[in-house]
Amino acid sequence: MPWPRRVDCVERPDRDLLRHGTNGEADDAMTGAVEQESLFLSELGRRVRHARTVRGLSRKLLSQTSGLSERYIAQLEGGQGNVSIILLRRVAGAMGVRLDDMITGSDAVPDWPVLRDLLGQASPDQIAAAKEALSGGVRSAGGPRPRVALVGLRGAGKSTLGRLAAERLGWPFVELNAEIERENALSVKEIFAIYGQEGYRRLEQAALRRLTEHSGPLILATSGGIVAEPLTYDLLLQAFFTIWLKARPEEHMQRVRDQGHLVTTGDHTSAMQELRAVLASREPLYARASATVDTSDVSVDTMVDRLTRTIEARFDGRQPQAG
Structure with a gap:
C-alpha cells in the first residue's frame, strides 16, 4: 500500500530552505550576523576581564601562567578579533575557570555555579524532583x-x-x-x-x-x-x-x-x-x-x-x- 501523499504536512524547514532569499535579505542577514559576533566577542572579553580581576590577577601574571602574551590577553578582554578556542581554554585553565562559563556566562543566574555543583552530586530522585x-x-x-x-x-x-x-x-x-x-x-x-x-x-x-x-x-x-x-x-x-x-x-x-x-x-x-x-x-x-x-x-x-x-x-x- 503506497504511503499516502500529504500536501498539508507542516514540518520545521531545513536550513537549506532559508538560504534562498533576495540579495537584500542576504545582506541584512550577514550584517546581523556580524553585529551578533561583535557583541559576543565584547561579552566574552568582559567575562574574561571580570574573572581575572575578581581573582586579583594582573594581566602580567595571567600571561605568565597561561603562556600567552599580555597583548593577546588585552585584545581578548577588549573584544578585538577572532578567538581561538584552544587559547581561550588555556586562559580559562590558568584562572581556574570553566571554559563553558567563559563562553556562555552565568550572569543571568548568579547561583548557577552552585546549582551545577549540587546537581553533579545529586541522586536520580533528587534530579527528577528538581526538574519537576x-x-x-x-x-x-x-x-x-x-x-x-x-x-x-x-x-x-x-x-x-x-x-x-x-x-x-x-x-x-x-x-x-x-x-x-x-x-x-x-x-x-x-x-x-x-x-x-x-x-x-x-x-x-x-x-x-x-x-x-x-x-x-x-x-x-x-x-x-x-x-x-x-x-x-x-x-x-x-x-x-x-x-x-x-x-x-x-x-x-x-x-x-x-x-x-x-x-x-x-x-x-x-x-x-x-x-x-x-x-x-x-x-x-x-x-x-x-x-x-x-x-x-x-x-x-x-x-x-x-x-x-x-x-x-x-x-x-x-x-x-x-x-
Whole structure:
C-alpha cells in the first residue's frame, strides 16, 4: 500500500530552505550576523576581564601562567578579533575557570555555579524532583492523563498515523507546528525568517507548555527536530506518553518523496547519507520515548493497529508494547 501523499504536512524547514532569499535579505542577514559576533566577542572579553580581576590577577601574571602574551590577553578582554578556542581554554585553565562559563556566562543566574555543583552530586530522585519543580510541576497527579506525543524523523508518519489513530480512538489530534502557526498567525517558514532558530524554539516551547494544560485526551504530532531541544523535549517526556515511530532510513526517504517533500537537495546518494547521519545522531534521543512502534515494511493499516494498541495498553493500565 503506497504511503499516502500529504500536501498539508507542516514540518520545521531545513536550513537549506532559508538560504534562498533576495540579495537584500542576504545582506541584512550577514550584517546581523556580524553585529551578533561583535557583541559576543565584547561579552566574552568582559567575562574574561571580570574573572581575572575578581581573582586579583594582573594581566602580567595571567600571561605568565597561561603562556600567552599580555597583548593577546588585552585584545581578548577588549573584544578585538577572532578567538581561538584552544587559547581561550588555556586562559580559562590558568584562572581556574570553566571554559563553558567563559563562553556562555552565568550572569543571568548568579547561583548557577552552585546549582551545577549540587546537581553533579545529586541522586536520580533528587534530579527528577528538581526538574519537576523547575518545569512548573507538569506531572499529573492521580495517574497519567491520556495525552500522547509522537516523535520520529520526517517521514515516520507522525501526522498521518497520528490523525488516523486519533480518529479510531475518538481523540483530538494536533500538529504542534500547526498550533504554533495558529497562535502566531505566521507560517513556520516566516517565523524562522523573522525570529530565527532561537525565536522558533521559544514559540515551540510556549505552544507545547499550553498544550500540557489540555485536560482531555490528545494525540500530538511533533516536528522531527524537537528532540534536539533539551528543555522542550524533557517537557514533552514529562507531560505526554511519548511514542517513537521508528522506520528504516530507506522508508523515511521513500515516504518523504511520495509526499512530495525532499529532506535535502542534491542527488539520492547524498540525500541518503545526510538522512542516515541525522537519524544516527537522533536515535539515542528518540529512544528516550516511553514506547517504540516499528513502522517498517508493513501497511499503513498495520501501523495504525500497532500505534492504537500501544496507546490503549498504556491507558488500560497495562505496559505498552513495542511495535
